[in-house]
Amino acid sequence: MLYFSGNKLVYLSSVNQLNFFEMNFFVSISTLFIQFIFCLSAFGSGPYGKIDIADLVLIYQGGTHRPMEWTKDQFLPYVVHENQQGEKNWLFDGFLFLEFKDGQGRNYAPGYDKLNARKPEWEWLLDRRFEKDKAFSALNQCIEEQIQEIGAPGFKHKLISGIPSPILNQEDWGEIDGQKLDFRKQEDRLTAGKWYIDRFLERYEQENYQHLELKGFYWVDEDVRGCADILIPLGDYIRSKGLQFYWIPYWTAPGRGDWAEYKFDFAWIQPNHFFNKDIADERLEQTCAFAREKNMGLEMEFDGRALADHESGFSTRLEAYIDAYEKNGVFEQASIAYYEGGNGVYRFSKSNNPKDKALMDRLAKLIIERKDKRFLKK
Template sequence: MRRLLIIIYILCLTTTAWAQESGKGQYGKTNIADLVLIYQGGTHRPMEWTKEQFLPYIIHEDSKGKKNWLYDGFLFLEFKDGKGRVYAPGYDKLNARKTEWEWLLDRNFEKNKAFYALNEAIQEQKPKMKKLVFKHKLVVGIPSPIFNQKDWGQVDGKDMDFSKHEDRITAGKWYIDRFLERYKAAGYNNLKLEGFYWVDEDVNGCAEILEPLGDYIRSKGLRFYWIPYWNAKGFDQWRKFKFDFAWLQPNHFFNKKIPDSRIDQACDLAKKLGMGVEMEFDSHGLNASKEQKSGRLKAYIEAFKRNGAFEESPIAYYEGGNGMYLFSKSKDPKDKVLMDELAAEIIKRKSKSFMKKISKGDK
């Protein structure tokens, strides 16, 4: 009995030591330093994403008039079309069909907007700015083939039945292929397509199709990305589902009842799991907002400094669909100070040494 107790005690010590060591961890690495989320497509969105609207995401001009390149990564994603159809479960009553998937493709490749506008805006800034030390990278969301949907449409003359995993995978591959055909034909000289993003933020109803879709994306020389919400089902098993990289959402900004310590927890968890972290804010972070959430954005900045995220972690940025743009238009000095502080951290991360460290995650 005593020997059994000793063995149990040793196992407990070993487990505790392992947990402490794994808790230290390191943030994961990928070749995108700062990935800003661009919600584009749905008719309900506040932005059409023209060249003028992209400018504050490409270039930051500080309070002294100094300009620098800003985000190196752009994630285009959409959850619904704004007309009653959804590209991921739960956002409206009706699931998007092949017709709506094709419509979303058209929106992405619309002239003078979206990819086209981003590419042109970068081109226009090149002669005015110091030489780029990075390539602007593009990640694109894949609509989710929602489980049990029967009315999606056909691929090669066959009706797709999304109660069957193979049909869901077929539809996902169809979208990837159509996108790549159109992207290649467009010839954007200032963008580099890095991969595709899974718009479902947990693995409910989609776990079985993630690995084959990821394998198909990798067969094209691209990567498969994910940003699960706090405690989402499957978030701690992102490698099991064969994502190439994942960022963790702290989900702190939106609810004032959630303490600032949540951001520290998210950073610790991201290090333990080899993930990146997401910064979150929107227009409610403006000083004039009735919500008065500028302090919550400040909390992210301080926590990311404190936890080494700015120094070591790839970071995704949720900004509410137009937050950066509205901050750039604000005349309030407090807004300028806050955005200058955030932008200064992002700009520092574009040094060659940091990008070299991040690029170790390249394949």
């Protein structure tokens, strides 16, 4: 007869031995059960968060400091992936347009530049979103051209747009209907947020993008300091328009696990592992457990440093994300947001290094297969 004693498999040759070890047997079973329960809790108490966007790529667009103008040609490797065998498949099904600063000295969220964006900078950002042959327009054109080449996708491309933050205590934002707004007041910050949403929707409806489905708005503040009091009413206003409110807090962000209490409709958690070589891969395991506990999606993070020829050697850090997310069932179960540094996917697509092509083929294969076979089909 076989049984476990501690961590050893023991053979019992007689009934007497069985009686002798009977108490140890039950102690061992109890210990194993406790360890099993502990392991379950370590991997989170529930499923990952999942919505009708499988793979949401972050498009940093608007500021003059950005390396991309986001033309249809620049969007191509984000819309369709061509592997080393020349096979083409639809890639990201979701696109999040966001911006933190205008590149000219003013920020759309606190802490990114010296001065806060005012109403003219908010209007300028709106114009950038709807600029002809760039941003939304270029993405729609790119999808149209690829439909003609490889056929229609099995999904509609989803669109989310960031909302500039009405930054607490700002007094120089400007006026609405002749009334000067004072962001020391909650109602004035809400007024500005609602104004932006209304202006955005007016512009969006005029464009009638055939291949894009607007899903909602994204809160660009990555923690809740200075804005917690307006999140619930602002989210309610967004939902009154038939849309949803999204968030991606950083790993140590105040309020990161309380996203549902602030009435965000969905949130992804940032591991913040890629950027610092001193952060061990264990962070990715911790993030997977946290996402399951809080029913969140996860963010995958990389930038141009993941290219094989980069002196940092950070390609292994991107590989660590892929390994951890495969191991922990993220690709099968969770919505994923992709931070790629503003042009990472584009730079991979232009690389002639076989290592870069192999790495992007690996990631793209997981993205493509989960939409075709698993994620969006469930």
